[in-house]
Amino acid sequence: MSKVTVVGAGNVGATVANVLAHKDIVNEIVLLDLKGDFAKGKALDSWQQAPIDYYSTKITGTADYRKTKGSDIVVITAGIPRKPGMSRDDLISTNAKIVTSVTKSIMKYSKKPIIIVVSNPLDVMTHAAYKASGLDASRVFGMAGILDTARYRAFLATALDCSPKDLQAVLMGGHGDTMVPLPRYTTVAGIPVTELIGKDELKAIVERTKKGGGELVKLMGTSAWYAPGAAAAQMVESIVKDDNRIFPCCARLTGQYGLKNIFLGVPVKLGASGIKQVIELKLNKSETKLLHKSAEHVNAVMKTFAKMKIS
Numbered sequence: 001m002s003k004v005t006v007v008g009a010g011n012v013g014a015t016v017a018n019v020l021a022h023k024d025i026v027n028e029i030v031l032l033d034l035k036g037d038f039a040k041g042k043a044l045d046s047w048q049q050a051p052i053d054y055y056s057t058k059i060t061g062t063a064d065y066r067k068t069k070g071s072d073i074v075v076i077t078a079g080i081p082r083k084p085g086m087s088r089d090d091l092i093s094t095n096a097k098i099v100t101s102v103t104k105s106i107m108k109y110s111k112k113p114i115i116i117v118v119s120n121p122l123d124v125m126t127h128a129a130y131k132a133s134g135l136d137a138s139r140v141f142g143m144a145g146i147l148d149t150a151r152y153r154a155f156l157a158t159a160l161d162c163s164p165k166d167l168q169a170v171l172m173g174g175h176g177d178t179m180v181p182l183p184r185y186t187t188v189a190g191i192p193v194t195e196l197i198g199k200d201e202l203k204a205i206v207e208r209t210k211k212g213g214g215e216l217v218k219l220m221g222t223s224a225w226y227a228p229g230a231a232a233a234q235m236v237e238s239i240v241k242d243d244n245r246i247f248p249c250c251a252r253l254t255g256q257y258g259l260k261n262i263f264l265g266v267p268v269k270l271g272a273s274g275i276k277q278v279i280e281l282k283l284n285k286s287e288t289k290l291l292h293k294s295a296e297h298v299n300a301v302m303k304t305f306a307k308m309k310i311s
Helices: 011-023 036-053 088-107 122-133 145-160 199-210 212-220 226-240 285-308
Strands: 003-007 028-032 058-062 073-076 114-117 140-142 245-254 260-271 274-278
Touching: 003 011, 003 088, 011 028, 011 036, 011 226, 028 036, 036 058, 073 088, 073 226, 088 114, 088 122, 088 285, 114 122, 114 226, 122 140, 122 245, 122 260, 122 285, 140 260, 140 274, 145 199, 145 212, 145 226, 145 245, 145 260, 199 212, 226 245, 226 260, 245 274, 260 285
Parallel strands: 003 028, 003 073, 028 058, 073 114, 114 140
Antiparallel strands: 140 245, 245 260, 260 274
8 A cells, every 4th residue: 555645735636635535545645735724624624525435545634745755656736727818838937846846845755756747738847847856757757648538538428429438549749739639549349439420520529629628727717627636546546556557648758759858648558666668659640740740849848948947
């Protein structure tokens, strides 16, 4: 059994902690936030839910990084959320400083944790955590693809009037409008989705998926939290149970897909040691072109981060 720290007790962080507690697979969850009483309140509320929903995972709220000592896994959700009119990239100045500071504080009390980044802009914030942690890249990665494929599959389930349980999909690239959903790798109970839905309708769903986060920001005035929180918790579960689940995650590439020194969404095998394998699919020319275009966008944001000279 493991100790998990979730940094940031806002909507996403609190959801990660709550969903993970319901899975009942870890001994302790520490919910950390600079607003200590806020984190304590969220943690206490979840703990009072335990007798109702039958889980034993202890949840502690704090503002003290010393309470995170010995964490096996750390989920970073800290940062300001998107607001209407903001892109993920608009968040970089503030969130890069937050993620860097959080990572360094975590590393003071935990020797070799696995770090999952949820803060936006996701791909660059994952790089920031990797740089600040000094850990191997197999232990620092981002949550994006699981959320994006979930949105894609949910939209398809609605269009096909079928259970989302039967949908499987692969999505790659940066977390944003340049993400690359792959209809060729999308199936419904093993049936290629292209046999069940028209080309134009499928294209519209792909485009809606790319802007899925923005759609929710427009509706609610802030970023989503139920699905992102559940997605991060699912990653933690695969690590704790050493399930070797195949998930699309934001991982550091070292030549795969013709890309180097960049964090980008790709399918990986996720287990007890973190990323055990980056899976390299045989993309066609069109798919490769879209992936490299997405990488170009991430690199452009990376240049902005580099100019900030955060250390």
